[in-house]
Amino acid sequence: MSKVTRIALVGASGLIGSALIRLAVGRSDIRIIAIARSEIPLPPGARMEVLVADPANWADAIAAANADVLVSALGTTWKKVGKDEEAFRAVDQHLVLACARAAKAAGIRQVITISSVGADSSSKNFYLRVKGEVEQALGRLGVTRLDVIRPGLLRGSRRELRPAERIGMILSPLMDLLMHGKYRKYRSVRDDVVARAIVGLTKEKAAGRFVFEHDAILRAARKAGD
Known part of the structure; x- marks a missing residue:
């Protein structure tokens, strides 16, 4: 019998976290342990654990998950934080790093984090600068394997679809055709x-630090199996 990979998931209620939970339904090779502030809606057939705790206590929850991998799909928006830079950093930087540190302390070998295409600590764009700073800080933690996923525009069914994202999703099939080379x-x-x-x-x-942009994301997806 093949080994079941236990995945501690933070950011379970977001777009990527929800998609990962749906994907796990019916699979025998992975087990999701979601760590959340409150109960989260689960799809029919989901067999998983949800550890509910205040973020201040997520380190204990991550340790209790007894996981092989930490998946960090955390993220907030300008609208939710009222365009407050420190409130944005509290989630997208400080909480992400705190969870990764907790994973390392718990002996979790691998951390997979969702970043963004264009992430750069020297960017003039605040969002991309924070993402770049987080990537650098994660790289210094010394986890055995760090996987940084840098998607472009994410398409899917969000509970709260931002106007710019709605327009982007409508135009993305055409725009994608125009994007070649670099x-x-x-x-x-x-x-x-x-x-x-x-x-x-x-x-x-x-072991090591690995970065996955569009084509590399597609290649990694093909390795998921059924």
Whole structure:
């Protein structure tokens, strides 16, 4: 019998976290342990654990998950934080790093984090700068394997679809056709493809830090199996 990979998931209620939970339904090779602030809606047939705790206590929950992999799909929006930079950093930077540190302390070998195409600590764009800073800080933690997924526009069914994202989703099929060469990494990608890429990456054994942009995300997704 093949080993079941236990995945501790933070950001379970978001687009990618929800897609990963749906993907896990009916699979015998992965087991999701979601760590959340409150109860989350689960799809029919889901067999998983949900550890509900205040974020201040998520380190204990991560340790209790007894996981092989931490998947960090955390993220907030300008609208939710009222365009407050520190409130944005509290989730997208400080909470992400706190969870990764807790994973390392708990002996979790692999951390998979959702970043963004264009992430750069020297970017003038605040969002991309924070993502770049987080990637650098994660790289310094010393986890055995760090996988950084940098998707372009994420397509999927959000509970709250932002106007710019709605327009982007409508235009993305046409825009994707125009993105070639070095611009391919900016192509949009579906939430279920990113979820499959996450599962594919849990099967990798090599140690180190790895970055996955559009084409590499598609290749990782093909390794997920059924």
